[in-house]
Amino acid sequence: MKDGQRIIGLHLGLLLLLFALQFVLPAYHHGNLARIMVLASYAIGYNILFGYTGLLSLGHALFFAAGMYGLSLTIEHAGFTAAPALLAGVVTGIAVSAGLAFLALRTTGVAFMIVTLMFAQAGYLTILYFSDYTGGDEGFVIQAAQRMLWGVDLSDPTNRYVAALILFAICLLASLALVRAPFGRTLVAIRENEDRVTMLGYNTFAHKLAAMVISGTISAAAGATYGLLFGYAGASFASVQYSIFPLLWVLLGGAGTVLGPFIGTLFMFYLIDLSSGLTTAYMLVAGVTLVLLTLYAPQGLIGELRHRVWRWLP
Amino acid sequence: MTLLSTRGLSKHFDGLQAVSKVDFDLPEGEVRALIGPNGAGKTTLVGMICGRLAPSSGTVSFKGQDITHLPAHKRVCLGIAYTFQITSVFPRLTTRENVALAARRHLPKAEVDNAVETALERVGLQDRMGEDAGNLSYGHQRLLETAMGFVQKPDILILDEPTQGLADSEIDGFKTLIKELRQTTTILLIEHNMSVVMELADRVTVLNFGECLAEGTPQDIRENPKVQAAYLGTG
Numbered sequence: 001m002k003d004g005q006r007i008i009g010l011h012l013g014l015l016l017l018l019f020a021l022q023f024v025l026p027a028y029h030h031g032n033l034a035r036i037m038v039l040a041s042y043a044i045g046y047n048i049l050f051g052y053t054g055l056l057s058l059g060h061a062l063f064f065a066a067g068m069y070g071l072s073l074t075i076e077h078a079g080f081t082a083a084p085a086l087l088a089g090v091v092t093g094i095a096v097s098a099g100l101a102f103l104a105l106r107t108t109g110v111a112f113m114i115v116t117l118m119f120a121q122a123g124y125l126t127i128l129y130f131s132d133y134t135g136g137d138e139g140f141v142i143q144a145a146q147r148m149l150w151g152v153d154l155s156d157p158t159n160r161y162v163a164a165l166i167l168f169a170i171c172l173l174a175s176l177a178l179v180r181a182p183f184g185r186t187l188v189a190i191r192e193n194e195d196r197v198t199m200l201g202y203n204t205f206a207h208k209l210a211a212m213v214i215s216g217t218i219s220a221a222a223g224a225t226y227g228l229l230f231g232y233a234g235a236s237f238a239s240v241q242y243s244i245f246p247l248l249w250v251l252l253g254g255a256g257t258v259l260g261p262f263i264g265t266l267f268m269f270y271l272i273d274l275s276s277g278l279t280t281a282y283m284l285v286a287g288v289t290l291v292l293l294t295l296y297a298p299q300g301l302i303g304e305l306r307h308r309v310w311r312w313l314p
Numbered sequence: 315m316t317l318l319s320t321r322g323l324s325k326h327f328d329g330l331q332a333v334s335k336v337d338f339d340l341p342e343g344e345v346r347a348l349i350g351p352n353g354a355g356k357t358t359l360v361g362m363i364c365g366r367l368a369p370s371s372g373t374v375s376f377k378g379q380d381i382t383h384l385p386a387h388k389r390v391c392l393g394i395a396y397t398f399q400i401t402s403v404f405p406r407l408t409t410r411e412n413v414a415l416a417a418r419r420h421l422p423k424a425e426v427d428n429a430v431e432t433a434l435e436r437v438g439l440q441d442r443m444g445e446d447a448g449n450l451s452y453g454h455q456r457l458l459e460t461a462m463g464f465v466q467k468p469d470i471l472i473l474d475e476p477t478q479g480l481a482d483s484e485i486d487g488f489k490t491l492i493k494e495l496r497q498t499t500t501i502l503l504i505e506h507n508m509s510v511v512m513e514l515a516d517r518v519t520v521l522n523f524g525e526c527l528a529e530g531t532p533q534d535i536r537e538n539p540k541v542q543a544a545y546l547g548t549g
Contacts, residue, residue, distance in 0.1 A: 182418050189415050192404040199364070199398070200462070201390035201419040 003312040037168040043261030045218030046246035051255035054191030059120030065238035067220030072233035093220020101212035139234025254300030323372035350521035393469035405448025433465040
């Protein structure tokens with residue numbers, strides 16, 4: 001079997017498995033998996049910038065929150081229905097990521113991390129400042145009646161699962177197509193040696209700008225969907241914690257692998273879920289596991305799998 | 315026809331005058347060697363020609379167009395290919411992908427695969443296509459770097475010390491390659507290996523302390539007392 005067929009088979013297989021799981025999973029895990037798929041979509045967005053382009057952002061919560069508030073504020077204050085509100089969330093994500101990209105891409109390395117972090121903090125504080133509209137720290141609930149998308153009630157667990165799967169499938173397949181296309185391969189080359197890419201005739205600034213907008217837009221789509229599916233928008237989603245999460249998920253799953261973000265999110269979610277059932281010191285368990293993984297699987301779970309077994313993994 | 319020329323091109327780094335008022339003309343079809351002792355400003359000069367460094371003063375023109383303020387990637391697209399002095403391949407990408415990255419920017423999609431394979435055959439790396447470039451020997455990485463230059467089908471190919479670290483047999487192969495490439499491409503060669511310079515170059519430009527010391531055929535340069543003094547440190 002050719003590599004291309006294997007790759008497509010593997011990814012479609014995962015999507016089919018996720019579709020089938022909804023019929024057998026108990027309600028608790030069914031709900032978890034819906035949440036994991038949305039968060040994994042966020043991680044997929046993050047991975048395009050960090051894993052493939054080599055730009056470490058500490059401000060992706062800004063994009064997630066841009067999507068979430070683009071959706072929830074237009075529902076709450078402008079009376080939008082779900083579909084145009086979802087679109088508003090995505091458009092907000094495009095605008096915010098393009099704006100930040102223009103400013104932050106003038107820097108590299110540590111300066112880039114700090115600039116993205118600072119802008120995200122500014123966004124977080126803005127949400128708190130306008131708490132009359134945003135609900136500030138407490139956030140606000142999006143009512144079930146406002147979460148009807150084309151006649152489908154997204155507060156229903158089954159519909160929610162399918163909607164999360166659709167988002168995840170779009171993000172996963174888009175990321176797969178992107179990294180296999182010449183554009184994606186140029187991004188990888190920029191990650192490896194930007195100076196050389198310039199001297200091959202590529203405009204690396206334009207490539208990084210596009211990568212950041214794609215990454216921010218996917219993150220915003222995940223944020224908007226999260227708000228719509230789980231009926232809540234709050235400032236905590238714009239906090240620095242939500243910028244660190246996708247970094248952790250991607251590192252654990254394997255930066256620069258298509259499946260890594262999902263595996264990392266799944267692993268981390270259940271690591272905390274299971275260890276908190278055993279002990280109140282669950283963060284200690286999580287911490288030790290992370291240290292062990294960093295020591296023995298520095299390329300992340302899928303990264304190691306690619307390194308050791310399946311060289312053809314994208 | 316003059317393909318590339320510089321007028322009064324200078325570069326200083328704080329107090330250090332690395333290149334000083336260099337007027338340089340390179341006619342189409344020529345193989346020109348640029349030589350000079352270490353620190354003479356050769357890499358700085360070509361850095362300004364291909365846009366990696368902004369000149370402190372002076373102009374660069376290519377095919378009659380002033381390109382002094384054009385960013386590097388646009389100059390590359392106009393037909394200036396540059397290969398790095400310090401090997402600068404993509405170590406974690408395959409040999410094939412290294413060359414394909416160079417080819418994709420300059421050739422129609424349908425021609426890329428063919429061009430990549432031909433380029434790798436010409437430098438003798440056709441059996442290493444699937445290997446990560448980082449696993450190649452240093453000499454092979456130099457050859458890969460050269461392949462990434464000429465696969466772009468540039469009007470001018472700038473090679474910065476391409477034979478550094480190559481074995482004698484590999485240098486012979488390199489000379490043959492340049493003799494083939496010169497049919498279609500103007501070549502500017504920074505080179506320390508005098509046998510390569512003497513055998514390949516039509517003309518030689520000598521830089522010393524950032525200034526153009528002499529220019530002429532390899533024979534003229536060999537016999538020039540100023541050049542001998544600069545290299546031997548007498549005078």
